[in-house]
Amino acid sequence: MKGLWGHPTCINNVETWANVPAIMLYGADWFSRIGTSNSKGTKVFALAGKVKNTGLVEVPMGTSLREIIYDIGGGLIDGKQLKAVQTGGPSGGCIPFDKIDIPVDYDNLRSIGSMMGSGGMIVLDESDCIVSTTKFFLEFTKDESCGKCLPCREGTYRMLEILERITSGHGEMEDLDKLERLGNAIVKSSLCGLGMSAPNPVLSALKYFREEFEIHIKEKRCPTQRCTQLVTFTIIPEKCTGCTLCARRCPVSCIRGFNKKPHEIMQEYCIKCGECYNVCKFDAIEKI
Ligand code: SF4
Ligand code: SF4
Ligand code: SF4
The missing domain is CATH 3.10.20.600 (Ubiquitin-like (UB roll))
Structure with a gap:
């Protein structure tokens, strides 16, 4: 050498x-x-x-x-x-x-x-979502995996899939056990330090913040409202001045209403981007 x-x-x-x-x-x-x-x-x-x-x-x-x-x-x-x-x-x-x-x-x-x-x-x-935070870190390690060994290459990918299901409202309670089993298997069987440690954020979050995962799954709700797929934007008619700004900024044109009249979001088309919420100057849009 x-x-x-x-x-x-x-x-x-x-x-x-x-x-x-x-x-x-x-x-x-x-x-x-x-x-x-x-x-x-x-x-x-x-x-x-x-x-x-x-x-x-x-x-x-x-x-x-x-x-x-x-x-x-x-x-x-x-x-x-x-x-x-x-x-x-x-x-x-x-x-x-x-x-x-x-x-x-x-x-x-x-x-x-x-x-x-x-x-x-x-x-x-307190405003950070622990589930989406772990997803963020796992996205990074999944991309860093060199692909040489299967536990790390496929395992991190599967863990990320599960976290994506949970943060988009499609998680099931058994997903938590799957995450734990898969994470521990990746730790034990990966070839190098990257795979051996990649599941750490998820495993520790499951240990200390399991309740937050459960709320995402059982109530289809993100307590911190960071998981946009689990958030609903609605217009409060009493506060809406009908300024039309949100309708003009909505990327999928799913806000309807006449000038100076309360507007309404067509929920079935909303992609939950949050643009309307960010631009409304009258606090007329609620995020729940
Ligand atoms: S554990 Fe190491 S060797 Fe195995 S795929 Fe991940 S980065 Fe590559
Ligand atoms: S931006 Fe706010 S006030 Fe203006 S139309 Fe939209 S919801 Fe109403
Ligand atoms: S969240 Fe985005 S897509 Fe949904 S109504 Fe508001 S601007 Fe339109």
């Missing part, structure tokens, strides 16, 4: 290399004093999502999620309630609010169904 220019080559990420000069200068004992028993030193996180201060933050291993999000990140935008933190990039898990005091290190994150991964840390607030 040969590396760069035919020489032995040590490949590591920049974060790891950045620690090397300090360890050489001050010694391993000094470095080991920072962090937890099994995770030494500091860790850089890419703090993003619904937090006031986003960006790269470097903290000693063992710092809690609460300290990172509230003390460094400044808390959530508009003072909203924290719903979950997704750590580790697209293959990480969704950590619920009641676990944010756990000291962050490799072992602790793994023990609650997530991982350190790329150091991504995405903060979700």
Whole structure:
């Protein structure tokens, strides 16, 4: 085996290399004093999502999620309630609010169904839908699958199909067991780390937010109204001034009404794009 220019080559990420000069200068004992028993030193996180201060933050291993999000990140935008933190990039898990005091290190994150991964840390607030969030991450890992082994190549695709059914109002309760069985099988039988971790967002969300999946399936409703296929747009006649703006902006022309008269949405043709809701200046469109 040969590396760069035919020489032995040590490949590591920049974060790891950045620690090397300090360890050489001050010694391993000094470095080991920072962090937890099994995770030494500091860790850089890419703090993003619904937090006031986003960006790269470097903290000693063992710092809690609460300290990172509230003390460094400044808390959530508009003072909203924290719903979950997704750590580790697209293959990480969704950590619920009641676990944010756990000291962050490799072992602790793994023990609650997530991982350190790329150091991504995405903060979700009460307005984020956990089902569509997991779908978003799975779409990414499905596209990243190289296709060499069947569990990852086909399994992520099938999991995504199930999530699409659930978010479009066609899910069934047995889909939740299928997601769990399939996800665990992919973790156990994939050839590399991508497949072994791809189901993490879904499995952790099912563990901590199962009720939200059930509402999507049983009530055909998205509590956060993020799953547009499960949302109905209706015009409140008492508030509608008949300005015609929504009818002019509807991409499928399914809003009818005369000038200065209350308008009406023809539900059978509505593609739930939300354009009418966004443009109405009179709060006359309801999203339920
Ligand atoms: S698990 Fe790894 S090897 Fe298998 S398809 Fe996915 S990316 Fe390729
Ligand atoms: S934009 Fe609002 S006020 Fe104007 S017609 Fe549509 S629903 Fe009525
Ligand atoms: S949601 Fe979109 S398609 Fe449906 S009525 Fe409004 S603008 Fe038209």
